Amino acid sequence: MVKVQLQDGTSREYNQGVTVQEIAQDISRGLAKKALAGKVDGKLVDLSHALQGDVQLEIITPESPEALNIYRHSTAHVLAEAVQRLFPGTRFGIGPAIAEGYYYDFDSSHTFTPEDLDKIQAEMEKIVKEDKPFVRREVSREEALQVFGDRGEVYKVELINELPEDAVISCYQQGDFLDLCTGPHVPATGKLKAIKLMSLAGAYWRGSEKNKMLQRVYGTAFFDKAELEQYLFRLEEAKRRDHRKLGAELELFAIMDEGPGFPFFFPKGMILRNELESFWRSEHRKAGYQEIKTPIILNRTLWEQSGHWQHYKENMYFTRIDDEDFAVKPMNCPGGMLVYRASLHSYRDLPLRMGELGLVHRHELSGALHGLMRVRCFTQDDAHIFMLPGQIKDEIIGVINLIDKFYSIFGFEYHVELSTKPEKAMGSDEIWEMATNALREALEAKGMPYKVNEGDGAFYGPKIDFHLKDCLGRTWQCGTIQLDFLMPEKFDLTYVGEDGQKHRPVMIHRVIFGSIERFIGILTEHFAGAFPVWLAPVQVKLLTVTDRAISYGKELRNRLEEAGIRVELDSRNEKIGYKIREAQVQKIPYMLVLGDKEADNKTVAVRKRGAGDLGAMGVTELISQVVKEIQDKAQ
RNA sequence: GCUGGUGUGGCGCAGUGGUAGCGCAAUUGAUUCGUAAUCAAUAGGCCAGGGGUUCAAAUCCCCUCACCAGCUCCA
Numbered sequence: 001m002v003k004v005q006l007q008d009g010t011s012r013e014y015n016q017g018v019t020v021q022e023i024a025q026d027i028s029r030g031l032a033k034k035a036l037a038g039k040v041d042g043k044l045v046d047l048s049h050a051l052q053g054d055v056q057l058e059i060i061t062p063e064s065p066e067a068l069n070i071y072r073h074s075t076a077h078v079l080a081e082a083v084q085r086l087f088p089g090t091r092f093g094i095g096p097a098i099a100e101g102y103y104y105d106f107d108s109s110h111t112f113t114p115e116d117l118d119k120i121q122a123e124m125e126k127i128v129k130e131d132k133p134f135v136r137r138e139v140s141r142e143e144a145l146q147v148f149g150d151r152g153e154v155y156k157v158e159l160i161n162e163l164p165e166d167a168v169i170s171c172y173q174q175g176d177f178l179d180l181c182t183g184p185h186v187p188a189t190g191k192l193k194a195i196k197l198m199s200l201a202g203a204y205w206r207g208s209e210k211n212k213m214l215q216r217v218y219g220t221a222f223f224d225k226a227e228l229e230q231y232l233f234r235l236e237e238a239k240r241r242d243h244r245k246l247g248a249e250l251e252l253f254a255i256m257d258e259g260p261g262f263p264f265f266f267p268k269g270m271i272l273r274n275e276l277e278s279f280w281r282s283e284h285r286k287a288g289y290q291e292i293k294t295p296i297i298l299n300r301t302l303w304e305q306s307g308h309w310q311h312y313k314e315n316m317y318f319t320r321i322d323d324e325d326f327a328v329k330p331m332n333c334p335g336g337m338l339v340y341r342a343s344l345h346s347y348r349d350l351p352l353r354m355g356e357l358g359l360v361h362r363h364e365l366s367g368a369l370h371g372l373m374r375v376r377c378f379t380q381d382d383a384h385i386f387m388l389p390g391q392i393k394d395e396i397i398g399v400i401n402l403i404d405k406f407y408s409i410f411g412f413e414y415h416v417e418l419s420t421k422p423e424k425a426m427g428s429d430e431i432w433e434m435a436t437n438a439l440r441e442a443l444e445a446k447g448m449p450y451k452v453n454e455g456d457g458a459f460y461g462p463k464i465d466f467h468l469k470d471c472l473g474r475t476w477q478c479g480t481i482q483l484d485f486l487m488p489e490k491f492d493l494t495y496v497g498e499d500g501q502k503h504r505p506v507m508i509h510r511v512i513f514g515s516i517e518r519f520i521g522i523l524t525e526h527f528a529g530a531f532p533v534w535l536a537p538v539q540v541k542l543l544t545v546t547d548r549a550i551s552y553g554k555e556l557r558n559r560l561e562e563a564g565i566r567v568e569l570d571s572r573n574e575k576i577g578y579k580i581r582e583a584q585v586q587k588i589p590y591m592l593v594l595g596d597k598e599a600d601n602k603t604v605a606v607r608k609r610g611a612g613d614l615g616a617m618g619v620t621e622l623i624s625q626v627v628k629e630i631q632d633k634a635q
Numbered sequence: 636g637c638u639g640g641u642g643u644g645g646c647g648c649a650g651u652g653g654u655a656g657c658g659c660a661a662u663u664g665a666u667u668c669g670u671a672a673u674c675a676a677u678a679g680g681c682c683a684g685g686g687g688u689u690c691a692a693a694u695c696c697c698c699u700c701a702c703c704a705g706c707u708c709c710a
Contacts, residue, residue, distance in 0.1 A: 103705095111638090112639080113639085113640090114639085199639090199705070200639055200704085200705085201639065201706065202637060202639065202705065203638080203705065204707065207706075209636080209708085213637060213707095216638090216705070248646080256701095257701055257702090315709085362709080364709070365636050365637090365708065366636070366701090367637070367706085367707085368707080368708060374710085375710090380710065456709090465710090476710080478710070479710090517710085518710060545667085545668070546668065546669090547667060548667080574668090574672095575668055576669050576670060577668090577673095578671080578672055578673080579670090580671055581670095591670085596669090605669080605670080
């Protein structure tokens with residue numbers, strides 16, 4: 001007999017070898033029907049898993065957090081089987097569940113087309129109807145190599161060869177499709193209800209561009225059709241927030257064929273930018289920063305000294321001036337170093353925080369460009385903090401706090417990553433370890449959860465990265481804090497210590513927005529273009545009902561302008577509904593409807609974005625309300 | 636950079652070998668009207684660019700560019 005402790009705390013006894021499915025059946029028919037998998041002592045298993053000893057057992061149903069991944073992973077196997085049926089000879093890569101679905105990588109002589117996706121999906125639905133069981137089998141390494149080797153599955157063989165010595169090797173089979181897989185899976189293909197193939201893309205085998213590019217099919221799956229529909233609807237909604245679309249509609253910016261990756265900012269986009277910059281300047285003044293500006297083009301010798309010439313060349317643009325090599329700056333730090341070095345510093349001056357809104361240019365791969373999120377020239381809200389070794393932790397924490405303050409004002413959620421020494425790096429392992437530990441300590445002192453991103457640091461130092469999400473949930477690095485012991489060395493930076501001797505300062509590179517361009521992209525998607533009043537390019541729009549209200553409209557426009565409000569007057573000969581619609585589409589926060597009544601009583605009829613018609617209000621009252629919202633940076 | 640897809644007036648789209656179309660926007664005229672689209676007229680395109688096939692190309696083929704999705708890479 002085995003004793004099985006269930007999730008609700010109760011225990012039951014069964015004969016040895018009882019399966020999870022049988023236990024579910026024993027508990028209730030409803031549960032048995034819903035059951036997808038089991039969790040034995042914290043480990044996910046199939047429903048067919050037989051229990052050999054006393055265990056704790058949880059039955060995985062669609063309500064369980066783990067269920068969707070198992071379900072989607074099983075769907076990926078069905079996708080592979082469908083491809084095997086329709087395109088014999090296809091070799092299989094990997095097919096995991098991912099955040100919003102699953103994918104499977106194929107190596108096929110046939111190039112899949114979007115039309116093929118429909119065919120494959122139809123085949124998948126057939127497989128679902130056939131309700132084939134997923135059968136697990138544990139095999140020896142030799143057998144696994146034999147089986148997959150015979151089938152010509154070179155990718156599977158490569159995976160098997162790299163499994164650790166003591167790994168349990170398991171295979172799953174449904175119908176004629178056999179896959180190397182740890183599982184678990186749903187009991188049979190018939191469990192898969194709402195499946196949809198989404199897209200097609202190339203993907204390098206094992207994520208390395210040195211390897212062959214396979215064909216990846218992305219799909220998703222849900223427990224029922226309604227959830228799938230809802231997901232597809234949400235996707236469509238999200239696309240409406242796309243900053244590239246809104247940027248054009250709201251006349252914020254554009255990227256033209258004449259400058260791929262080099263954005264143009266229109267007057268309304270500049271208002272947004274300038275508001276962000278002036279907010280940035282005032283916050284940084286408060287936080288003890290000074291501001292500098294360094295040139296965009298600097299001599300080759302500087303880039304050799306900084307190491308960029310050796311480590312960053314493929315991302316840089318070059319030019320020649322008077323027969324000498326120059327480079328367009330990809331980073332602001334070398335210029336910042338020269339500014340530090342231009343004067344003598346005492347330990348009393350440290351920490352010295354020098355900010356720079358610096359325009360940098362980087363040659364990004366053409367395929368990587370993406371609206372404002374990934375461009376070839378952008379403005380970093382940079383700063384370099386020069387400090388004593390003993391000030392490191394406090395300064396890092398200070399920057400973390402500043403970043404958090406900024407992101408909170410916009411209502412952004414973010415996650416943090418710690419990036420460690422990359423392959424192409426300057427400096428010794430010891431220095432890197434010291435710097436990485438300093439960053440880690442600061443994060444831990446703040447009690448901040450973080451993910452480690454091995455090998456993703458800058459070539460001169462490790463970094464803490466702050467990631468924000470776009471409308472489709474893709475994350476983009478914005479803020480970053482990089483600790484650097486190497487540049488001060490390379491540039492022979494010094495300060496005079498208490499002892500009268502020269503010492504080496506430590507430095508931090510950091511950005512808050514990251515790139516103003518990217519930040520505007522994120523901001524646009526976050527607010528779906530409906531910017532809070534303080535950022536809105538047009539804060540108040542005056543709408544006249546008839547031409548009789550035009551002179552009152554002009555008078556009001558002057559009053560609002562004097563109060564520092566960005567205001568536009570729409571005095572066209574159009575119906576009020578038409579003007580409202582246009583202002584609404586432009587996502588203008590305040591509309592003031594002006595007719596005979598308002599002109600006679602010297603009031604305004606307020607229509608607020610998101611709230612609708614608020615009725616009449618005195619002009620002074622309206623002005624003070626708008627001004628307060630601007631000052632409070634209300635969302 | 637790689638794989639696949641797309642490229643038609645400012646925007647959204649139709650048009651698969653035989654004189655380039657629709658809606659919105661724009662311009663002009665009429666209408667002076669109270670909370671998401673008044674009516675009418677007019678104008679606007681070397682069909683991304685280049686080369687080719689054909690009596691004939693937006694449409695078929697080749698090259699280039701840009702964009703989209705993903706991979707790789709990074710703020």
